[in-house]
Amino acid sequence: MLNRRDFLAAGLAAPLAYAAGSFVPAWAQSAPNFGAPTLPNPGFRRMKMGDVEIISLIDGIARRPLGEEFVKNAPLAEVKALLTSQGLPTDYIDVPFTPFLVVAGNRRILMDTGLGEWGGPTTGKLLENLRAAGFQAGDIDTVLITHYHGDHINGLRNKAGEFVFSKAKVLVPSVEHGFWMDDAKMAAAPAGMKGAFDNVRRTFAQMPAGMLQRFEPGTEVLPGIKSIAAFGHTPGHTLFEVASAGQTFTFVGDLTNVPALFARNPDWAVTFDMDAEAARKVRREVFQRITASGSMLGGFHFPFPAFGKMAASGSGYAFQAIA
Ligand SMILES: [Zn+2]
Numbered sequence: 001m002l003n004r005r006d007f008l009a010a011g012l013a014a015p016l017a018y019a020a021g022s023f024v025p026a027w028a029q030s031a032p033n034f035g036a037p038t039l040p041n042p043g044f045r046r047m048k049m050g051d052v053e054i055i056s057l058i059d060g061i062a063r064r065p066l067g068e069e070f071v072k073n074a075p076l077a078e079v080k081a082l083l084t085s086q087g088l089p090t091d092y093i094d095v096p097f098t099p100f101l102v103v104a105g106n107r108r109i110l111m112d113t114g115l116g117e118w119g120g121p122t123t124g125k126l127l128e129n130l131r132a133a134g135f136q137a138g139d140i141d142t143v144l145i146t147h148y149h150g151d152h153i154n155g156l157r158n159k160a161g162e163f164v165f166s167k168a169k170v171l172v173p174s175v176e177h178g179f180w181m182d183d184a185k186m187a188a189a190p191a192g193m194k195g196a197f198d199n200v201r202r203t204f205a206q207m208p209a210g211m212l213q214r215f216e217p218g219t220e221v222l223p224g225i226k227s228i229a230a231f232g233h234t235p236g237h238t239l240f241e242v243a244s245a246g247q248t249f250t251f252v253g254d255l256t257n258v259p260a261l262f263a264r265n266p267d268w269a270v271t272f273d274m275d276a277e278a279a280r281k282v283r284r285e286v287f288q289r290i291t292a293s294g295s296m297l298g299g300f301h302f303p304f305p306a307f308g309k310m311a312a313s314g315s316g317y318a319f320q321a322i323a
Contacts, residue, residue, distance in 0.1 A: 034092040037061035037122055043129035045305035047322060049296065050245025052104040052224070055133050056298060056306045059097040059114025059155065060123030066093050071261060072269040072276060079261065079268075086260055095258060097151050098306040099126055100251055100298050101135065102242055104224060108135060109142045111240055111251045112300055113155030116164065126155055127164070140165040142222060145172045146253030147234040148180045148200045149272065152300065157203050163211065170207065171221050174214040175229075176236025177204075230255055230286060232279030233272065239286065248295040249307070255283050257301045259319035263287065266316050287317045296322075 043058040064070075070093060071079050080090040097119075102109040114126040127137055143165050146152055158164055179185055180200040189197060204212065215221050217229035217238040228239040233254045242249045256262035257270040266283045269276035290297050291310050298307035299319070308321040 034063055034065065034089075037063045037094045039122065039125065040304040042132055043125055043304075044133040045307070045322075046133070047249075047296070047307060049242070049247050049249055052102055052242060052244045054242065054249055054296075054298070054307065055101040055103065056098050056304070057101055057126055057129045057133065058304055058306070059099060059126040059129075059151075060119065061094050061096045062120065062123060063092050063094050066091060069271050072271055072273075074265070074268050082261060082264060088260055093258060093261075095301055096304060096306065097123060098298070098300055098302065098304065099155070100307075101130070101133070101140075102225070104242075104244070107141055107222070108139045109144060109222065109225070110140045110165065110168070111144045112146055112152045112253065113143060113164075115151050116155035116157065117159045118150065118154040124155075137164050138167055140168045143168045143170045144221060144225070144227075144240055145170065145176075146239065146251070146300070147173070147176050147237040148196075148203075149234065149254070150196070150199050152253070153200070153203050163207070168211070169213050170211055171213050171215055173217045173227065173229075173236040173238040175217060175231065176234060176238065177214055179235040228286070230282045232275045232277070232282050234274050237279075248293070250286070250290060250295060250297045252286065252290075252297050252299045254300055255279075255286055256299060259299065259302055259317075263310065263317045263319050264313065291317060 039061060040058055045056045047054045068076050083090045097114045099110055099112040099114050115123040117124055143156065156164060156170065180197060186194065186197040215227060217227045217236065220226050224243050226241045228241055230237050230239045237253060239253055239255065240251045257272065262268055262270055266287060267280055269280065273279040287310055291312055294309065296307060297310060302319060303321060305321060308319060310317045311320055
């Protein structure tokens with residue numbers, strides 16, 4: 001069960017409160033206990049694509065009560081009906097957190113970092129699963145960040161203040177960095193959003209010179225890896241497209257939260273989308289393109305192994321995980 005501290009640590013309270021207008025929603029404190037989510041074991045999955053290997057690595061799963069606020073623009077009864085039609089529970093939502101590792105030649109590129117030491121007991125498993133897959137934190141040469149919500153950046157730094165991927169360059173979208181590091185934006189933000197700004201500052205404070213590198217979304221960030229602007233979920237939310245031997249894999253970050261809801265209904269807005277209309281448009285555009293090309297995709301909040309393909313389904317899309 002997620003308690004108040006888990007929400008704060010997850011960096012989830014802030015965007016949620018931003019929408020709700022209060023710091024901690026009442027249901028977060030009085031939620032019934034739905035039990036703990038089951039973590040996959042092993043917590044990694046390898047996929048070969050051309051000359052590269054892509055490995056999904058689960059950091060954990062947070063189980064949260066499903067309330068009216070989770071989908072901002074649909075009645076709870078409709079949300080529950082969609083879950084029921086897919087054989088999913090309706091009292092709670094399991095939200096997985098899944099960074100990806102790209103192994104390309106001698107490069108080891110991690111995409112997003114999970115919650116690290118800052119989340120609840122069913123999260124923070126990235127390093128364990130990285131080791132199980134045969135890698136150490138020190139092997140990572142590059143970390144690519146999609147956006148600055150806590151579940152994506154908190155794993156960069158442990159509670160002792162050390163940078164976990166000590167040999168890595170950390171590549172961040174310039175727009176995203178600019179927004180969260182802007183003192184005027186922080187001062188103007190609603191009280192409930194201040195925690196998310198503080199979290200970003202704690203994470204990036206005194207990052208050694210040369211470790212942090214900003215890129216313009218839309219540019220190639222590494223050989224064979226292109227960044228794609230997908231602003232909406234956050235002001236600088238960015239995707240990464242890995243290409244090898246004529247095939248592509250797109251890491252879509254938080255283009256959707258759980259696909260059982262937000263791929264099936266791309267017009268639904270999760271409570272964490274900061275600009276719901278921009279997020280809705282880019283979600284439709286990207287899914288349309290990925291479906292038409294038949295390319296692989298992976299999503300941070302997709303069910304394990306979190307990569308597969310998207311297929312058109314009704315007025316939306318259905319995620320089909322690889323077997
Ligand atoms: Zn997220």
